[in-house]
Amino acid sequence: MISLTLAQLAQAVRGQLRLAGSDAPDTVVSGLVDTDSRLIGPGDVFVAKPGETTDGHLFVPAAAEAGAALAIVERHVDVDISQVVVADAVASLADLARFVVARVREDGDLRVVGITGSNGKTTTKNLLARILQDEGETVSPRASFNNEVGAPLTMLRVAESTRFLVSEFGASAPGEIARLAGLVEPDIGIVLMVGLAHAGGFGGIEATLAAKSELVRALRPGGLAILNADDARVASMAAPAAERGVAVRWFGRGASADVRADDVEVTASGTAFVVSCDGESLPLRLRVLGEHHVMNALAAIAAATALGVSLAECVARLETVELAERWRMQPLGSDRVRIINDAYNASPDSMAAALRTLAQIVEPGQRTVAVLGAMSELGEHSAEEHDRVGLLAVRLGIQRIVVIGPDARRMYLEAVSQGSWDGEAIFFPTADEAFDYLVGELRDGDRVLVKSSNSAGLRFLGDRLGESFS
Structure with missing residues (x-):
């Protein structure tokens, strides 16, 4: 996280600061922010999130013992650590993420990419992060940190030196993507596909379409929507993109796509294809198993090239990826x-x-x-x-x-x-x-x-x- 005084942090989350020890309102914190006390180290910020099976407030002592500089709590805990008391710890996590990303945008050259879709988010996130990390400091989610807790925690790993933030947005109900993407107003939004994943929470495929469209509507004016040309539901998001003043870049297997794959060959060692982008074509051998990952790679290339990375560099870096994520192919x-x-x-x-x-x-x-x-x-x-x-x-x-x-x-x-x-x-x-x-x-x-x-x-x-x- 960026450096903030305790007073600035308390104001950002609309909480009441209660100091401990020698701390003062102008004491600076800059450590990681997490809801898991086992991951807390010296100088970090622990968020005591109530859970379904346990309560984060029970772990404030462990966080303090591990060296945490601050705890964000919903009720004061009798432990010798400075605390910010808030009405809702999860909402405060989102508030802090919004504040931190806005501050880095204001002072630096941060570009934000958001990714959603019924399938392929984590793989695409990892492929894009692999391309971008050689361009500059890149922050992307651990595993599938894409919900109301995981997404803000990823955002809070942004520092003054961060050049790219890749956020993954999942949802199990309408409105969640709008809330998460609204925290950062991405410069680029990738929509991979609209399918039946989590359909029970959305109430059907059309409701799922509306929910995934929330990312396009959350892009900042002048931004870029990267859309799957082969998915008719995703392609329909070009209309809300235009309403938002957002350009569209297409990826897919068809001839009309801006970033396209041809001559796809699937083997037990990966998938080979020719990728074409902006009039240039190069062969790519993706070691991640499965033909469906071709589309994920195209989406990552579409975003990276829009950010100024050459197609040759995209291909070279993607060919180093051996595994998208543990337990995924x-x-x-x-x-x-x-x-x-x-x-x-x-x-x-x-x-x-x-x-x-x-x-x-x-x-x-x-x-x-x-x-x-x-x-x-x-x-x-x-x-x-x-x-x-x-x-x-x-x-x-x-x-x-x-x-x-x-x-x-x-x-x-x-x-x-x-x-x-x-x-x-x-x-x-x-x-x-x-x-x-x-x-x-x-x-x-x-x-x-x-x-x-x-x-x-x-x-x-x-x-x-x-x-x-x-």
Whole structure:
């Protein structure tokens, strides 16, 4: 965080400053800001956020012992540390993020890029951050820090020397992206796709479209919207962009896109394609598994080139990326039995993309195995979409389908009903039972996809399988 006096910080969050020890209103703080006391170090600021299972105020003593300079609290805690008492700790976190980013913009050359979409946000964020970090100090989210807490925490890592802030905006209900993006008014906004991820919270695909459009409406006038030309719903956001006085830059696979991919070839070692941008074309070999990541790479290139990075530099830097993020199309195991752990998140679109990748990367004599768990937050669409996954697995010719957990059982039932099979699909209530089966079942040449939403916990099963066959 930038350097602020205790008095300035208290004013920014509209709180009451209560000093401790030798601190004075003009005492300066400049450490990191976090809600996790385990990550607090000397000079940091601890935000005591009430939670569903515990209360951050219980950890103020631990933060003080770790050397925190200040605690932001909703009630005063009897600990020898200066505190700012606020009405709402999460709202104050947002207020502080808004203040800090505005101050850096005022005094420096900070450019802000916001990313949203039903799928691909974290991968795109990582690819873009990789390109930009060689241009100047770049701040981007850890993991998927994209909600009302994670996004402001990322923003608060901005310092006076920061040149680029890449923010990821997720949402489970209307209005959340507008609030988060409104904290920083991005210069550039990337919208990747509109799908059924979190549809249960939004109330349907059209409501999801309206929510994702909030990023375009939050861009500062004169900014740039980078839109997926291949997604009709995303393409419709050109209208609100024009209303906002925002230019549009298109990415996609079609000839009309400003940043385009041609000659796409998917293999077990990554995806090769030719990227064309502003009249220039270069080959790119992306080591991140999956054809769907081509679009994420195009979006990152569209943003980076708009910020002045050459296409050649974009390509060279992207080719150094080996893994988008842990548990996202992460290769584990060995050449003998390859495990692809993609179980950090799942939606109908990402599930279909992962299954298609599995079908594309096998060579003659190799077997495809899909280990599948439930997709969460689909609301009334859940039953239908789980059926679709089971049907798709059959139509792609996946040779062994292992479905885990009662919430995913419909995938298994649909696979059995659609395929004239004899034991190719199997169901297990728990991951432990599936692990025991798979350890004995997998053989040389198998290519295994592990895919589910985070809540299903199959990412840990993927790790166990990777270790067993390493």
